[in-house]
Amino acid sequence: MADAISSTSTIRWDTIEAELDNYGCAILKAVLSKAQCEGLAGGYPDDNQFRKRIVMARHGFGRGEYKYFAHPLPDVISNLRQSLYPPLAGIANRWNELMGIDVRYPDQHRAFIERCHAAGQNRPTPLLLEYGEGDYNCLHQDIYGEHVFQLQVAFLLSKPGEDFTGGEFVLTEQRPRMQSRAEIVPLLQGDAVIFPVSQRPVKGTRGYYRVNMRHGVSRLRSGKRHTLGIIFHDSQ
Numbered sequence: 001m002a003d004a005i006s007s008t009s010t011i012r013w014d015t016i017e018a019e020l021d022n023y024g025c026a027i028l029k030a031v032l033s034k035a036q037c038e039g040l041a042g043g044y045p046d047d048n049q050f051r052k053r054i055v056m057a058r059h060g061f062g063r064g065e066y067k068y069f070a071h072p073l074p075d076v077i078s079n080l081r082q083s084l085y086p087p088l089a090g091i092a093n094r095w096n097e098l099m100g101i102d103v104r105y106p107d108q109h110r111a112f113i114e115r116c117h118a119a120g121q122n123r124p125t126p127l128l129l130e131y132g133e134g135d136y137n138c139l140h141q142d143i144y145g146e147h148v149f150q151l152q153v154a155f156l157l158s159k160p161g162e163d164f165t166g167g168e169f170v171l172t173e174q175r176p177r178m179q180s181r182a183e184i185v186p187l188l189q190g191d192a193v194i195f196p197v198s199q200r201p202v203k204g205t206r207g208y209y210r211v212n213m214r215h216g217v218s219r220l221r222s223g224k225r226h227t228l229g230i231i232f233h234d235s236q
Contacts, residue, residue: 008028008031008080008083008084009083011028011087013087016028016087016091016194017091020091020151020194020196020200023183024171024173024183024195024196024200024211024213025171025183025185025193025194025195026193026194026195027185027186027187027191027192027193027194028153028191028192028193028194029188029191030188030190030191031080031155031190031191031192032076032155032157032190032192032228033190034189034190036076036190037155037156037157037158037189037190037226038157040074040076040128040157040226040228041128041157041158041226043074043128044067044128044130044226047067049069049070049074050067050068050069050070050128051068051069051070051071051123051124052067052068053065053066053067054066054067054068056135056137056138060138061137061138061140062135062136062137062138062216062217063131063134063135063136064129064130064131064132064135064136064137064217064220065129065130066127066128066129066130066229067127067128068123068124068125068126068127068235069124069126069127069128070124071124073124073126077126077228077230080153080230081109081126081230081232082108082109082110084153084230085108085109085112085149085232086107086108086109088149088151088194088232089105089106089107089112089149091150091151092105092149092150092151093105095150095200095201096150098201098208099199099200099201099208099209099210105149109232112147112149112232112233113234115147116145116147116233116234117234119145119146119147120145120236121144121145121146121147121233121234121235121236122234123234123235123236124234124235125142125144125229125231125233125234125235126228126229126230126231127228127229127231128226128227128228128229129225129226129227129228129229130224130225130226131164131167131217131220131224131225131226131227132220132223132224133220133221133222133223133224134219134220135167135219135220135225136167136216136217136218136219136220137216137217138216139170139172139214139215139216140214140215140216141197141198141213141214141215142197142229142231143197143198144231144233144234144235144236145233145234145235145236147233148197148198148233149197149231149232149233150196150197150198150199150200151194151195151196151197151232152194152195152196152197152229152230152231152232153192153193153194153195153229153230154169154192154193154195154215154227154228154229154230155190155191155192155227155228155229155230156169156187156188156189156190156191156192156225156227157189157190157226157227157228158189158223158224158225158226158227159188159189160187160188160189162223163189163223163224163225164220164221164222164223164224164225165220165221165222165223166218166219166220166221166222167217167218167219167220167221167225168184168185168186168217168218169184169185169187169193169215169217170182170183170184170185170215170216170217170218171183171185171195171213171214171215172213172214172215172216173200173211173212173213174211174212174213174214175202175209175211176209176211184218195213195215196213197213197231198212198213199211199212199213200213
């Protein structure tokens with residue numbers, strides 16, 4: 001738990017903001033330790049800490065499965081939410097201004113969650129995903145209700161090349177009257193990627209415009225892959 005908090009405190013947020021502006025995603029290196037990754041992934045069979053299990057094939061989401069954590073959230077997840085949110089809120093507020101969106105996010109995550117709960121979004125959204133050989137995650141957006149925070153974070157808990165092969169994180173960007181652009185994000189165990197939930201601003205010749213974003217995971221070639229997803233808004 002302490003390792004995650006100390007790691008986030010040393011992040012160069014000016015660099016992260018520039019990468020999000022330019023590419024629509026940014027990597028945080030080695031936020032979680034090997035022990036933290038193994039502890040989170042190893043807890044997947046323990047249904048007592050989860051509120052719901054989703055088998056992707058049953059819903060047309062892809063192949064594989066994931067589980068939503070229940071309240072109270074594990075300390076490491078709660079602390080990651082609280083420590084990552086304030087700098088991301090500044091970026092999200094600037095993005096909303098550029099996109100002509102009136103919503104502004106409070107400085108602290110607790111205040112934003114209170115806003116979600118007041119609107120009936122009171123189910124926690126952090127989740128643990130498990131993929132086996134042949135599994136994949138279709139391109140999608142994690143909305144969950146009226147109140148949506150613009151950015152989210154995914155942590156790779158498994159070791160690529162050793163625990164699994166394939167299974168790359170994929171981000172697509174659809175610009176108006178243009179073909180989609182794809183971004184493959186290389187991650188190591190303990191790394192995280194920050195990316196938009198659904199849209200981001202892009203500067204054009206006549207100012208800024210919105211582009212639609214989706215994310216997914218390519219087909220796993222072998223092994224098993226675990227990912228922690230940190231979504232900052234709660235669900236209806």
